[in-house]
Amino acid sequence: MKNILVTGGAGFIGSNFVKHMLATYNYKIINLDLLTYAGNLENLKEVQDHPNYTFIKGDIRDRKLVNSIFEEYKITQVVNFAAESHVDRSIEDPEIFLLTNVLGTQALIDAAKANWKVDPENKYSKEYKKDVKFLQVSTDEVYGTLDATGMFKETTPLAPNSPYSASKTSADLIVRAYNETFGLPINITRCSNNYGPYQFPEKLIPLMINNCKKNSKLPVYGDGMQIRDWLHVKDHCTGIDTVFHKGKIGEVYNIGGNNEKANIEIVKLILKELGKSEELIKYVKDRPGHDRRYAIDNTKITTELGWSPSYTFEQGIRETIKWYIDNEHWMNNVTSGDYMKYYEQMYK
Numbered sequence: 001m002k003n004i005l006v007t008g009g010a011g012f013i014g015s016n017f018v019k020h021m022l023a024t025y026n027y028k029i030i031n032l033d034l035l036t037y038a039g040n041l042e043n044l045k046e047v048q049d050h051p052n053y054t055f056i057k058g059d060i061r062d063r064k065l066v067n068s069i070f071e072e073y074k075i076t077q078v079v080n081f082a083a084e085s086h087v088d089r090s091i092e093d094p095e096i097f098l099l100t101n102v103l104g105t106q107a108l109i110d111a112a113k114a115n116w117k118v119d120p121e122n123k124y125s126k127e128y129k130k131d132v133k134f135l136q137v138s139t140d141e142v143y144g145t146l147d148a149t150g151m152f153k154e155t156t157p158l159a160p161n162s163p164y165s166a167s168k169t170s171a172d173l174i175v176r177a178y179n180e181t182f183g184l185p186i187n188i189t190r191c192s193n194n195y196g197p198y199q200f201p202e203k204l205i206p207l208m209i210n211n212c213k214k215n216s217k218l219p220v221y222g223d224g225m226q227i228r229d230w231l232h233v234k235d236h237c238t239g240i241d242t243v244f245h246k247g248k249i250g251e252v253y254n255i256g257g258n259n260e261k262a263n264i265e266i267v268k269l270i271l272k273e274l275g276k277s278e279e280l281i282k283y284v285k286d287r288p289g290h291d292r293r294y295a296i297d298n299t300k301i302t303t304e305l306g307w308s309p310s311y312t313f314e315q316g317i318r319e320t321i322k323w324y325i326d327n328e329h330w331m332n333n334v335t336s337g338d339y340m341k342y343y344e345q346m347y348k
């Protein structure tokens with residue numbers, strides 16, 4: 001039995017991952033989530049009474065709480081999703097990104113280091129309990145941006161451009177450093193853009209579907225020719241699962257499905273799928289420091305660990321659009337509170 005601490009498990013990817021792990025393995029999953037605007041327990045309704053599942057509302061920066069969770073639940077692995085995740089918000093107000101993404105990750109990994117060490121008296125001991133692992137869910141944004149050619153490899157120099165990606169890069173490097181300096185068993189995954197059910201509608205795909213449904217304008221930044229490399233969230237979850245079980249200690253793995261699309265292509269596809277006119281498109285002021293193109297080279301995880309994605313983009317995006325249309329109640333709930341204030345401020 002593994003006792004896995006999943007942080008940020010009430011968010012988009014975390015909730016998909018919690019459900020994937022409970023459905024696939026007989027492990028105990030302890031989900032620690034602060035329930036910020038992005039965390040939603042409705043995402044976990046199907047598993048809330050699962051005997052192997054525990055939810056704890058709390059902050060990864062709360063060292064006392066995190067330590068008590070390690071002790072009480074005898075945590076053997078951590079998968080750290082908890083983060084502030086939206087680039088535009090990091091441009092409006094960077095501080096919380098540093099607090100959560102950098103200091104939060106450090107508080108969490110300190111707890112792992114203290115609780116997993118075989119000889120706690122020896123500060124610099126590199127001996128840890130057997131089979132423990134800290135898996136940091138990082139992002140391809142740590143690599144910065146690409147021109148028309150080339151791909152991000154795990155060895156590509158890190159050059160983050162937004163406060164969000166700079167904070168994720170710092171977290172990624174702290175986790176790496178705890179392996180180099182203290183010998184803590186870690187893996188880092190760097191995935192490209194996810195899409196699928198339960199994504200907060202501040203992000204491109206659910207935002208465009210929601211606006212389309214309401215016949216509101218679709219705000220496309222700049223010329224709409226920025227390229228993202230899309231992966232279905234369920235494929236991201238199987239990628240993390242693969243690294244969790246088979247990843248070589250200390251290694252970084254890119255996760256991506258070779259699915260590059262320009263933003264405007266995605267917007268037009270959503271309009272077509274929902275039978276709406278392209279007149280709804282509105283080109284708006286570009287995002288400052290906007291990364292032009294992301295593309296993941298997934299050779300390492302596919303060849304060394306045998307992972308591959310299962311969704312084609314065509315299948316995944318149609319299912320995703322249908323999910324948001326069928327789950328109007330979920331969309332109405334998450335957009336009913338502070339979201340509208342954010343939307344008005346952001347897109348005014």
Ligand code: NAD
Nearest residue numbers: 008010011012013034035036038039059060082083085194
């Ligand atoms: P999300 O914003 O949907 O969810 C983040 C979750 O973290 C929320 O449930 C929130 O309540 C929780 N959280 C925030 N601060 C916390 C704190 N201090 N303590 C505990 N919980 C806290 O994000 P997401 O899109 O699901 O992304 C999850 C992770 O994956 C992030 O680390 C992100 O950087 C990374 N990632 C995301 C993508 C993507 O396309 N969405 C791609 C690659 C990597």
Ligand code: DAU
Nearest residue numbers: 085086087139140141192193202203204219220221226263
């Ligand atoms: O690449 C992985 C990253 O993908 C993750 O680390 C982030 O957590 C995640 O938010 C995502 O970042 P992006 O900035 O790429 O995602 P977003 O959905 O915000 O935007 C996707 C593209 O669409 C980007 O080029 C900006 C553009 N866009 C976005 C919004 C919200 C628009 O043109 N209009 C919009 O209204």
